[in-house]
Amino acid sequence: MEWAIEARGLTRRFGDFTAVDDVDLQVAPGTIYGFLGPNGCGKTTTIRMLTGLLTPSVGEATVLGLKLPQQAEALKRQIGYMTQKFSLYEDLTVLENLRFVARIYSLPYREGRRRIDQLLSIYGLTENANQRAGSMSGGQRQRLALAAAVIHQPRLLFLDEPTSAVDPENRREFWEQLFDLCDQGTSILVSTHYMDEAERCHRLAILERGQKRADGSPEGLMDNMGAKVVEVAAPDLRALKQQLVARPEVTSAAQLGARLRVLVSDQVNDPASWLRQLPELAGANAIEAVRPSLEDVFVTCTGGRGGASHAKS
Numbered sequence: 001m002e003w004a005i006e007a008r009g010l011t012r013r014f015g016d017f018t019a020v021d022d023v024d025l026q027v028a029p030g031t032i033y034g035f036l037g038p039n040g041c042g043k044t045t046t047i048r049m050l051t052g053l054l055t056p057s058v059g060e061a062t063v064l065g066l067k068l069p070q071q072a073e074a075l076k077r078q079i080g081y082m083t084q085k086f087s088l089y090e091d092l093t094v095l096e097n098l099r100f101v102a103r104i105y106s107l108p109y110r111e112g113r114r115r116i117d118q119l120l121s122i123y124g125l126t127e128n129a130n131q132r133a134g135s136m137s138g139g140q141r142q143r144l145a146l147a148a149a150v151i152h153q154p155r156l157l158f159l160d161e162p163t164s165a166v167d168p169e170n171r172r173e174f175w176e177q178l179f180d181l182c183d184q185g186t187s188i189l190v191s192t193h194y195m196d197e198a199e200r201c202h203r204l205a206i207l208e209r210g211q212k213r214a215d216g217s218p219e220g221l222m223d224n225m226g227a228k229v230v231e232v233a234a235p236d237l238r239a240l241k242q243q244l245v246a247r248p249e250v251t252s253a254a255q256l257g258a259r260l261r262v263l264v265s266d267q268v269n270d271p272a273s274w275l276r277q278l279p280e281l282a283g284a285n286a287i288e289a290v291r292p293s294l295e296d297v298f299v300t301c302t303g304g305r306g307g308a309s310h311a312k313s
């Protein structure tokens with residue numbers, strides 16, 4: 001199988017600062033691959049290198065079989081890129097924006113018209129066709145940006161934090177549209193700092209400070225994170241948390257409402273039983289093992305320094 005994206009040792013320095021540090025990557029065609037990490041961890045810089053817009057300081061990448069940076073020009077016509085900021089014209093209408101993008105990709109006039117009608121319908125914008133982009137809601141703008149990014153039917157789509165300005169309902173719809181594109185054979189690389197979005201990806205890489213800390217399917221990452229999760233209900237959770245994190249077996253503890261979510265190292269065989277016999281938990285009301293989440297994976301592989309957002313949709 002030819003990878004949609006294959007990168008080895010990808011590194012980008014800006015002066016003395018290393019924004020992306022020795023990242024290896026393999027993205028299978030027809031899948032959604034996520035970059036999960038906090039602001040500043042190097043997601044945008046990696047995407048810019050993979051689109052051919054930025055030259056790596058070290059390392060190499062082959063994208064859709066094309067070698068970068070040598071074949072960057074040929075690659076541009078085969079990829080779509082939705083940048084973090086809205087990059088269309090706010091003063092133009094939806095239709096004018098799409099016509100403009102169709103011309104950039106040199107779509108023949110009639111084919112362009114057909115494709116634009118189709119996109120307006122798919123992305124629920126038919127009634128907004130003559131509305132100025134600047135006056136639309138966050139969700140509508142983002143659908144317009146996606147329509148523009150796929151107008152030339154790219155084989156590979158890069159989306160840089162596409163839903164950071166969108167409410168949960170629109171976010172869910174947006175992801176339905178990504179899965180539709182994926183079903184039609186488009187490979188997608190999407191960056192996010194939302195755990196729930198990362199969990200929807202077929203595979204993902206967790207990035208921190210320019211480095212890849214882990215990668216795999218969400219389930220695989222959860223199974224192999226090196227810790228088990230136990231939730232504890234007890235009085236005075238704040239004091240309990242301090243006592244527990246002082247123990248070497250405890251990777252982290254975080255309060256979630258009236259419960260403490262405790263990550264216990266895999267070295268402990270049965271973490272719930274182990275916790276039950278600790279003196280500081282003598283007054284606990286409940287101690288039970290629970291399923292790990294991607295947030296737990298993130299905490300274990302970044303030491304919890306990240307600050308990525310948890311949001312449910």
Ligand SMILES: Nc1ncnc2c1ncn2[C@@H]1O[C@H](COP(=O)(O)OP(=O)(O)OP(=O)(O)O)[C@@H](O)[C@H]1O
Nearest residue numbers: 014019037038039040041042043044045046084161
């Ligand atoms: N052209 C540049 N010159 C100097 N430093 C840069 C440049 N571009 C990015 N950086 C730095 O590289 C680091 C990674 O930035 P990048 O934009 O890739 O992160 P990110 O994970 O996409 O975060 P965000 O979501 O905030 O965009 C940041 O510390 C940023 O300040």
